[in-house]
Amino acid sequence: MSISAFDADDSVSAGELSARYDNFVVDLLGSIAYGELSAFERLAADARHSPTLSDRAVLGKMAVSEFGHYEAMCARLREMGMDPELAMAPYQRMVDAFHERTRPADWHESLMKAYVVEAITEEFYAAIAERLDEPTREAIAKVRTSDEQLAELTGLLKKMLGEDPRLSSRLALWGRRLVGEALTQVQRIGAKHSFLVGLRPDATQEQAAAELAAILSALTRNHSKRMSRLGLTA
Numbered sequence: 001m002s003i004s005a006f007d008a009d010d011s012v013s014a015g016e017l018s019a020r021y022d023n024f025v026v027d028l029l030g031s032i033a034y035g036e037l038s039a040f041e042r043l044a045a046d047a048r049h050s051p052t053l054s055d056r057a058v059l060g061k062m063a064v065s066e067f068g069h070y071e072a073m074c075a076r077l078r079e080m081g082m083d084p085e086l087a088m089a090p091y092q093r094m095v096d097a098f099h100e101r102t103r104p105a106d107w108h109e110s111l112m113k114a115y116v117v118e119a120i121t122e123e124f125y126a127a128i129a130e131r132l133d134e135p136t137r138e139a140i141a142k143v144r145t146s147d148e149q150l151a152e153l154t155g156l157l158k159k160m161l162g163e164d165p166r167l168s169s170r171l172a173l174w175g176r177r178l179v180g181e182a183l184t185q186v187q188r189i190g191a192k193h194s195f196l197v198g199l200r201p202d203a204t205q206e207q208a209a210a211e212l213a214a215i216l217s218a219l220t221r222n223h224s225k226r227m228s229r230l231g232l233t234a
Helices: 014-047 054-081 084-102 107-129 132-141 145-165 167-194 205-229
Strands: none
Touching: 014 054, 014 084, 014 107, 014 132, 054 084, 054 107, 054 132, 054 145, 084 167, 107 132, 107 145, 107 167, 107 205, 145 167, 167 205
């Protein structure tokens, strides 16, 4: 939904509504930009621990894609006349703390983290983007892992689990921890600067919470399906 689609009432001026929406979009793009920059750094570091050069290339390609996503968000912010660094700053501590809490112990956990966290964050931002103006929707649509990269990552995980069935219970447990942390992170990002409330002039905190809960429910269902494809229990 774009700003022009809102039906402003007498208590909300067009200028106030426009400013509220613009602030919301800047906050959203800033959080995505820093998340993608952090993902680039993490995947590039994890790639160094790959057991083979071909495995390293899989994460290396994902890291390059994440940096491209970061650049796309920065470009959109600049189009809006905003400084990307200022837009990202409020999310630096939050995102860094998330990655500290979910630091992988080894290569296997690194792959599972990429599989779980990238999917959840991309789906979350896609759900939010459905309600935004077309240029912003198009920018956020660029922030997704390609089908080819997802297939390579899934193939690596299945191969790894097939070669060592003992990994199944450990990675299933790790996956549950990751999804719990990721959903909590989504809630934190959703609450920061009144995300979702900024989408409608008459929205209340309760309505925003209900909308966020519906998104979280969808994210959880999709995560369970992805884990099932690996033969793991979510």
